Amino acid sequence: MTTEVRSLREFKMPDVGEGLTEAEILSWYVKPGDTVTDGQVVCEVETAKAAVELPIPFNGVVEQLFFPEGATVDVGTVIISVAVAGEGGAPAPAAPAAQAAPAAPAAEVPAAPAEPERREVLVGYGPRTGTAQRRARRTTTTTVVAAPAAPAAPVAPAPAVAPAVAPVVAEQPAGDRPLAKPPVRKLAKDLGIDLRAVTPTGRDGVVTREDVHAHASALAAAASAPAAVAVAEPVAAEPVEAPAVVSRSAAGDVRVPIKGVRKATAQAMVASAFTAPHVTEFVQVDVTRTMKFVRRLKESGELGRDVRVSPLLIVAKALLTAIKRHPEINAQWDEAAQEIVIKGQVNLGIAAATPRGLIVPNIKDAGAKTLSGLATSLGELVDTARQGKTSPADMQGGTVTITNVGVFGVDTGTPILNRGEAAILAFGAVRELPWVHKGKVVPRQVTTLALSFDHRLVDGELGSRVLADVAALLEQPKRLITWG
Missing domain, CATH: 2.40.50.100 (RNA polymerase II/Efflux pump adaptor protein, barrel-sandwich hybrid domain)
Structure with missing residues (x-):
């Protein structure tokens, strides 16, 4: 017994x-x-x-x-x-x-x-x-x-305050069902895709999130759906997951629940827009030399064999160099203490469009990194975001942000500050435009930068100097060495 x-x-x-x-x-x-x-x-x-x-x-x-x-x-x-x-x-x-x-x-x-x-x-x-x-x-x-081998007596569940919910059984692969992780099954269900029709590319025949998106894109193309915007940078390269639809009216209206990342983004943007007085300044920049610099770094491999080099990397380095010259813009407004807190290190946020929505992970102490170290950290940040594995810690503590709207073919915009930050830089599309160079009108690679800042702690002079420095560094990327 x-x-x-x-x-x-x-x-x-x-x-x-x-x-x-x-x-x-x-x-x-x-x-x-x-x-x-x-x-x-x-x-x-x-x-x-x-x-x-x-x-x-x-x-x-x-x-x-x-x-x-x-x-x-x-x-x-x-x-x-x-x-x-x-x-x-x-x-x-x-x-x-x-x-x-x-x-x-x-x-x-x-x-x-x-x-x-x-x-x-x-x-x-x-x-x-x-x-x-x-x-x-x-x-x-x-x-x-009396008998350890006897069948277990049923245990009555205790009463719950929350509404009764039937036990949920996690979906498990069985028989000839394709192998896939539960989040991938949920994605396929939301997109209305039969996993058995998807070609797996994962290890041991596992269907990945990328496989589902690829299959969805193929179906959309076959149905002559509008083509998705092509992107040049990896930050926004993955299509956004289709949201779950709650209801559809007879008139065709669709209602989508606001939750998760989208809900948090909406709340943060409203709080930022109606708390910090935004000012945005714009400048057009001849980035022909920067584009040549990027090509040279790619071809030489001097930053590392597996390191990805992009114009965004040079923009990030230029912004970090400008902040080093004007550290007052890397600041935060402390409402409770009525103080401006100038941060000791730059945690550089990169806005990334992922299947879960827009997130802004940041590179810790980015200002202390070399160009090679910054390239490595940027590549890791992008890969982690695309895989949906960005941790909460990676999205906390940002001090300044870059949003790369140029990957969508957009020239510029008025970016809204991330709450608690003093500045955000929008990097627009690089286009070949007629430009006056050495007294002649010639085709040059041109982009538009937009810098939004919190006017409570960044006045027009400081914001203008930072934006002008970024522009000058992109026009003459060799200055990154002398100024840095």
Whole structure:
């Protein structure tokens, strides 16, 4: 005869960023009845900043999933419950009532003290506003088991405050079904694509996100759909994932839910536009020498054999050099302290269009990097963003941003500041235009730069000097050596 103590542990939606209030459940990797171990990933969620896999911090058997895939859940809300064993062993199955020992009926024992929740697995649980409703916690009981091999007695789920949700089973490949990760299956479902019709290019025949997009593009071309805009830079090279449609009216109106990255972007842009007084200045620049410089770096391989070299790299280096000459533009407005904080290092943000929406990861301490180091960091940032693996930490702490609208064939625009930053530079398309050069009108490579800045801490003189320096460096890229 053995004695087993079982208790129910609840895992809450954590704050996987800084101050995030909600996340969307993209995929469940477990289902009720599955055994889980400490550190095992049980689901993937999408926050306003990135997609993150959540590991569970204890061992046990999955009791209940409280939300289905696609549900948006507040931070601090219970998303999964797990039956765990008490001190002295793993959970053992309970015997049927007919086989229980008559001399030792089940007796109730005091609840075991709850172990402190482990927070090292994730960033931690952020604060929530308002009154949080908690699910009733089951008391710990002692079960006397006569036969360890007997089938387990069903455990009744505890009542939940949240609306009842049917258990969700993660989609698993079986039989002749194609191999693909849950996020890729969700993408295919959103785009209305049968994975069996997609040609896999991943290792061991796994269908990748790129395979789904390629198949979707082929279908669109076959249906004579409008062609997508070709891009020259890798930052925006991947097509944007189609949003889920909530409803379509008889008149053809389509309603799309605002959530995830799009929701966070909208909130941030509204807050920035109506908090910081924007000023934007423009300048046209002859970048013929810069384009020749880029070609020379590509052909020589002097920055490294596998390093990608692009005009964006030189624009980034020019901006960093200008900030070094005018550090006051790398600043932040502290409303509470009524102070201007001039940052000690430049964390350079690069606006990237990804399948999850527009994100702005940044290169930490970019001003201290050589041209080769900056090229390597820029390539890694782009690759990570295109794979949808940008972490929340990579999108925090930015001080100044570049947005490359030229890859879409756009000449210029009025960029909106990222909240908390003092400046953002828009890099337009490079075009061959008639230009006065050495007293003659000749064809030259020309682009337009637009610099938006917060007029509370950047006056017109400072903003103009920074923009003029960037333009001068792009006209004469050799100055990067003398000025840097």
